[in-house]
Structure formats: structure tokens, C-alpha cells
Amino acid sequence: MLIAAAIVFLGGCGQQEDEVSKRTENIDFVAEKPAPVEVKKPVPVANPINTVKREGILPTKLEIPAIEVKSEILHLGLTETGEMAVPDNGEEVSWFSHGYQPGENGRAVIAGHVDDLEGPAIFWDLSKLKAGDEILVAEGDKQLRFKVYKMESVPLDNADLSSIFGYQSSPELVLITCAGTYDYSRGTREERLVVYASLIEE
């Protein structure tokens, strides 16, 4: 019986409930069934092939009014093990610079920490976002507005990277932070909170 108790103790060390895991329980949502898409008439141009690609921005500033986030955006690529790199501090966020630019067709991805050694970090409140909340990214005076339409918490091993970082025929923004319980054996949380937003056409 003592052995069993010891096993429970040791096993229990892998998963531990805390503030982050409680906040990110049952947070998945998708905006209500989408209304029929109103398709805009194309504007006539001399050579339509030259205007069909959308230009993006190299984002430097992130703002999420609903959760009072304001941050500089670093441009980072991959870690040595091929993961998306992240800032070494809890105050800044990073854009995955090998992927799509915000404003281009496809999913531009920005990641930030949920906590740091002192406590809550820049994306602590990300799980509080609701469908329709706005996310602003800017390069100088070029600002793009995105609207949240979906949130999910995905187990690390199930994350479909080719979709989360993938092509879309319209511009999207994806925000990622850590979620779920802390896994001591892996040294990271078991899930990732993924927020999807679509560009608001001006």
C-alpha cells in the first residue's frame, strides 16, 4: 500500500493543477455558424495577375485592447530543435518570421509567454479573449485589425503545425501561449492555447 502511495506521489508530480491550467480548462470556442460570405466584385485592372497577391507587413507592435496587452514584436525563427522560437522574457512577443506576414494570405503566428519566473506574463489573459475581440498589429503607421473567431487548447502532441502555420486564401493572425497543466518530465505545459483571428477589411 505504501508503494502504491509512493507511485501516486511520483506520478502526481508530472501534472499539477495551478492557475494557468484552471484558466485554460474548457476554453475552446468557434464563432457562431458563419453567415453566407458576401463576395465582392473584383476591381478591373490592366493586368490582374500583378495585383492578385496581397502585401503583408513586418509587424513591430501588438495591441489587444480587450485584455490590455501592448507589446513590441520581435522577429524570431526556429530554435535549435526546430520549434518556433520565443522571446527570453515575459514582456515581449515574437512573430514567426519564416512564415506568413500579417496581411498576406495565410496564418501569421505570434507567440508570447503565459508566465515567467515572477508570475503572470504578456499572454496571461489570452484565455479571456472572446469571439469578436480585436487584435491590432502594426509596422510603423501601417496598422492591420484582426477579429478573433476561434480559440482552442491543443495537446502538444496533437498540434497540427501545417494547419496552425498554414496557408489560407485570406489573411489570418494566430496567437499562441502555453496552457494546461505543467509537465515536469518535459519541462513545459501539456497544451497550447491557440487563438485564430481574421483580417477586418478596411
Added chain:
Amino acid sequence: MKKGLALFAVALVLFLSFGMGVSADSHTAKVRVVHASPDAPAVDVYVNGDATLENVPFKADSGYLEVPAGTHNVEVFATGTEYAEGAGVLQADLTVEAGKAYTVAAANTVDALEFVVAEDSMEVTEGKTKIRVGHLSPDAPAVDVGLIGGDAVFSGAEFPGITDYTELDPGTYDLEIRLPDGTQVLPLEGTELAADTVYSVFAVNNADALEVIALVDYEAAASPDGMPTTGLGTPDQSNAPWMLMLGTLALFGASAVVWKKRFQE
């Protein structure tokens, strides 16, 4: 003690494999609709009876919509017409496979409306550009698309058809649509084709007003091998080693009891 360790190992394996599986995203296909019928009014598109696209005018496209893999009832109505199953101006059962992308063009004149369906490419060789053309002009003859004063890139495109893709070096090309005898039908000078991009260019409208619509099928970008590690903290840091120590102590204690029992026997 040995048995305890084995049990612990089993518990650990179970714990690590918990939650393995396949994401739901791998069960959908991408479909986009193009209005390519020169004399048809703007249309509404219903998929399995649900209004999916509204007021699609001639020459417009819907962008890619995610639809579940399988067979779908696609119906087209003139915008403003009341929906009634089976009463559309055009209907087809469209079968789509997971992970693939399709273009569904409503083509030909309104009295002979038909769907032209093609599978779209979602890949391109790194550093290359990829393009195909579609002949969706109901009364235009077969045409070639090629360099002005140079070779044809696509030969003998006929209505209603969409060619295979061809890969080219990215760059600026002086292209034209021409009859096989060389007579120019439509100039496309200074066409810029970007690297890592897949294009579809469709010739539409009547022969006497021929024009092109351009679509991007895919643009390549890198994705990482792993999700970011987005937490710098560890919950209850002081607590954790203490728990581990307690667990180890308990194991030692348990083994001591076992040993003691053995000595007593």
C-alpha cells in the same frame, strides 16, 4: 521494490502517451467557387441546402472554404431567388477528398450553365513559380498562351478546360493569349510571377470582350517542427522538489517494510 518500479514505469508510459491522436483538420477539403458565366446574373450558392455564398457576381471568386471530405450537394440560384431544393439553375454532387483543394467554376452561357471542376495545387518547388490557365470563354476558339514573339507556355487550351500546372522561374514575362496561327487575342505584358506562389489564370467573358481573372491557389511559407515553449515559469517551484523527495522517501520506506517482512519470515 522491483515490482514498484515496473508499475511506476507503466504509469509514466501511460501518462506520456495520454492524448495522442490525429487532429480534426485533416478531414476537410478546400473548395472555392468562381463565377465565370458572362451573361448569368450574380448568384447565391447553397451547399447541402445551406446558404454558403451570397451575391457572387461575374468574375468573382469566393476564396477557399473549408468543407468536410465527402460528397456535397452544390446548388446555384440567381441572387434574390427563393431557395427550393432541386430548383437551382445549376446543381451537382461534388465529391472532395480530405487535404485537397478544388476550384469549382460556374461556366458557359446562362442557358447552358455547367460546372468546371479542377483540383488545385497546394505545393510549389522552393524558389519557383507555378501557373496554369483555364479557358472559360464559351465562344472563343482554342488558344495558346505564350511569350510575345516567343514560345508558347500553354498550347491548345479549349473551352471548357483548365490546363495542368507548369513551373517557371519567377520573374516578369511579356505574355499574350493568341490563336494557334499567332494572331494576338489579349496582351498580358509585364506579368510578374512571384516565387513560391501558385497561380490560376482564367480567360473569361465572350470572345469579343475576352479578359482574364487571376487567382492565387497557394503561397508557400515555412512552418516549424514544434510549437513554441511559451511559459518561463514552473508552478509551485518550491513545492515540486519537496514532492519528489517525499515520493522517494515513501518508496524507501515501502522497501524497508518489505525487507523487514522478509527478515521476519
